Amino acid sequence: AGAKVKLVQVQLLGRDFLHINDVGSELGDNAAFELLQIQLGADKIYNGVRTELLGDGSDFNAAIGYYGRHGQTVDMNFIANHYGKKTTCEMTADGVLQGGAKKIYRGTIDFKNGSAGAVGDEKETVLLLSDDVVNQTIPLILCSEEDVQGNHGASIGKLDDELLFYLCSRGFSEQEAVDMMAKAKIDALCRKIDDEDTVQLVQRYLEGVMADGE
Structure with a gap:
């Protein structure tokens, strides 16, 4: 009860790896759990959080x-x-797909009986950079309590042609x-x-990916 926990996970595996990740948490009164994940490497990623x-x-x-x-x-x-009263959750996913990638995101918010006053939000934004990708976004809100508020949304689209033209007109290929x-x-x-060394690891990985055309 009352605990404040922030977990940061950064996955930068090579292309031949299978990555399986599972996170579980139980929150007491007025506890807060913040989870930040960046998934960049591996060939297959299976990621579960409950x-x-x-x-x-x-x-x-x-x-x-x-x-x-x-x-x-x-x-x-x-x-x-959600079991406790006046509980809150916010789940956001933000990603990019190209080169035949396949992605499925399932987000479930379940308001159990007794969770009066609870609020849950989930949202995903996906940028599609090629026509050969497969994207599935499956938000789900379940409710066994009347006095709750649940919201979900998704924004899925390609790179805006006008923005691309603007950047190219400024000297970018x-x-x-x-x-x-x-x-x-x-x-x-x-x-x-919060950790600068971790940020630099991610930046170097991305620079290497883009320099090699990966």
């Missing part, structure tokens, strides 16, 4: 960034179960402009990381 908001006033915040490419599989399943937009997604999450 949070039990047991205590009154407990809070869960998750922010996930991913960059799927070269036929990668990115499979994510996030579950927030089309590939440089695409790389810049993809990197911006991850940079936004990096700003939430």
Whole structure:
């Protein structure tokens, strides 16, 4: 009860790896759990997170960034179960897909009986950089309590032609402009990381990926 925990996970594996990640948490009264994940490497990614908001006033915040490419599989399943009164959760995913990548994101907010006053929000934004990707976004809100508020949304689209034209007119090549937009997604999450060494690891990885055309 009353605990405040922030967990940062950065995954920078090589392209031949299978990555399986599972996070579980139980929150007491007025406890807060903040989760930040950046998924960049590996060939296949299976990522699951389940949070039990047991205590009154407990809070869960998750922010996930991913960059799927070269036929990668990115499979994510996030579950927030609200039991306590006036519990809150916010789950956001922000990613980029290109080069035959396949991604599925499942986000479930479940308001259990007794979770009066609970609020849950989930949102995903996906930037599609090629026509051969497969994107599935599956938000789900379940409710067994009347006095609750649940919201979900998704924004999925390609790089805006006008923005691409503007960047190219400023001296960037089309590939440089695409790389810049993809990197911006991850940079936004990096700003939430308190450890500078970890931020530099992510930046060097991205620079290497883009320099090698990966």
